[in-house]
Amino acid sequence: MTQDERELVQPSGPSVLAGRDSYVLNSNDLLINFTLDIAYVIPSRLNISDLRASLARTLTLFPLFCGRLVRGPEWAISIDPLRPISLTVKHELEPGWDPSTSNAVVRPRPGPLIDKVNPLALLSGDAPDLLKATIAQTDNVTLIGISCSHIVADLFIVLKFLRAWSEHFTNPLGFAAEPEPVYLDATSITLSAPSDPVRLEYIRSKLPPLLFHTFPLDDIPVSIFSPFPIRRIDLRFTSAQVSALHAALLRFQSEAASGGNSEVGKEVQLTRQDALSALVVSALNAAYDIPIKQISNVVNCRGVNPAVLPKDAIGNGLLYAVSDAVSLNEEDPANILVLTYARAIRRSLEEVRHPDYVQDFLALAGAEWLTAAKTNQGHCILETPGHIILNSSYRHDWASAHFGFPGKASWQHPDTVPTDNYVMFFPSNPVRMPDSEWRTDDGACEATFNVKAGRECDLEGAIARGWAAVVGESMTTPTVIIYP
Structure with missing residues (x-):
């Protein structure tokens, strides 16, 4: 070698x-x-x-x-x-x-x-x-x-x-079309916590558990790297399956709203990502002892409040859209459960797309990051019963970094979170066919996460039931891959 x-x-x-x-x-x-x-x-x-x-x-x-x-x-x-x-x-x-x-x-x-x-x-x-x-x-x-x-x-x-x-x-002689990053450091921005005590308490309630899960960097507990035996699960959705899931969920929401379902009420403009997230979250309940009642979505909030975080700001432009507690009824059918989660996710994402929310959240979250850093504390994602974190790259433009081979470049990401309450979504890679041609299924999605060892079959069955309840049996269930 x-x-x-x-x-x-x-x-x-x-x-x-x-x-x-x-x-x-x-x-x-x-x-x-x-x-x-x-x-x-x-x-x-x-x-x-x-x-x-x-x-x-x-x-x-x-x-x-x-x-x-x-x-x-x-x-x-x-x-x-x-x-x-x-x-x-x-x-x-x-x-x-x-x-x-x-x-x-x-x-x-x-x-x-x-x-x-x-x-x-x-x-x-x-x-x-x-x-x-x-x-x-x-x-x-x-x-x-x-x-x-x-x-x-x-x-x-x-x-x-x-x-x-x-x-x-x-294009070694030309200029990159990619917009240059914007540099706005701490000397140019002042983030103050909300002065209204009610608003302050509300935003504080929206900080995710991750911000409070710390450990000493000079004495790292081994348990955070392997808290319990896990099995990695991948879900593969074709673009047709994503479209079918989204359309079916919108149709079901419309029918429930027009039928006078008081729990549904006004229709919400759900996205494909909302539908994917809700299906996965509802299925993961089968792998937990306590059902998921709150969902945190990692959100790129650049451009929402340009004075605080411009569109192309360098560094980190992340906040967490934490849903309100989801009210669950054990007797509800699977399609109601998926719709309930999707609507909760959408409401939380719409809430954080407001300039004042971005400023208030970043002020409080930044104080927590800074406090931990000053005391040499790191952060980790710990098991949090009833709470899950979703981190989606499904809509990121990764394919433009093709180095001269558009439609043929593959994106690779490590599997780095050894717990069972963190889900990642990605656009699927192109695939080389037997005739050496490359096929890109635009809109296809991969979801990857872990479950506790021994719960993988429960999860697989729950995916099939949720899919059948929302989409029906006319289209095949997404591919489930269980890693040893």
């Missing part, structure tokens, strides 16, 4: 923050023990020199990736001077990966074969990299991956970076 090659890549010119010494982090950027690890697999052997040059050019737009974390007196990124990032070149891919048979977005552990940022070593200064890049090649495949600290980017920014890198690679 050929040994990995490691080198350093410096920004190719002055950065968009040239002349500044540092960038003071906003409190909602202090996800200090989280990272994002993303890879793209391209069905061709790309020129590594060109990839390196286009990476260097892209770094001029994202100077925080080339900075160093400063922990006092303010949390900031030092950007003078800019440091080179680490680039590793490998000559192997994930064993057994095959885009014609096993092209799932979320890869089995350990995930994409990329060098990863170590958040603990970052905080201690032993390995100060905020971003690492990896290029892995075989004769006819190239993997392009990055690992970065969540302090400087969420998935929106990571995908923006990868799209810009792709554009610079495919």
Whole structure:
């Protein structure tokens, strides 16, 4: 086996923050023990020199990736001077990966074969990299991956970076069409908690349990990495199945509302994502001892309040849309349960799309992130009976980062949350057909999550029952994959 090659890549010119010494982090950027690890697999052997040059050019737009974390007196990124990032070149891919048979977005552990940022070593200064890049090649495949600290980017920014890198690679003499990130640091924004005590208490009630699940970073309990035996489950929905589920749920809601069902009342404009989320949540009840009564959706809130968080703001633009407690009736049929969850999800998502809500939520959530960071506490997703977190990338534009191979690039994401109350949604990867043509099923979706070992059959049966109750038996049930 050929040994990995490691080198350093410096920004190719002055950065968009040239002349500044540092960038003071906003409190909602202090996800200090989280990272994002993303890879793209391209069905061709790309020129590594060109990839390196286009990476260097892209770094001029994202100077925080080339900075160093400063922990006092303010949390900031030092950007003078800019440091080179680490680039590793490998000559192997994930064993057994095959885009014609096993092209799932979320890869089995350990995930994409990329060098990863170590958040603990970052905080201690032993390995100060905020971003690492990896290029892995075989004769006819190239993997392009990055690992970065969540302090400087969420998935929106990571995908923006990868799209810009792709554009610079495919058009080395032109300008990237991808909008440049907007840099608005803590010195430019003041977030104050609501002055009205009723409003303050209400927003506080909407903070997710995650913000209060902390642990000491200098004495990490082993239990958070493996709290109980789990089985990973993937659900695969074709675009036709997604459309059928959405249409059937809307039709059922309309019939229930016109029929005078007092629990339904006014119709709500449900989306495809609402329908997918509600079906999964309702089925997961079969794997729990306590049914789900509250749902948190991770939301990119950029652009809702541009003064606080512009559309293309760097860093983290996340808040949590926490539903009101869902009233459940054990005697309700499965279609009523799915509709009840879908409506609760939609109401919570509409609530957070208001400028005042964004400011108020970020003020209170930021205080919690900052308090934990100052006391060297990390956050984790713990088992929370009756509560679930949904994190959807279903509508993210990942396919534009194709590095010259539109419709043929595959997105890879690690499986990183070892608990049973966290669900991720992704647009499905293209698939290579037997005739070597690539097929993209636009609108297809993958959902991935864990259940406690021994409950996987309960979950599989609940998916089939929920599907039959909402859609009927005229269309096949989504594919359920249970990992050993």
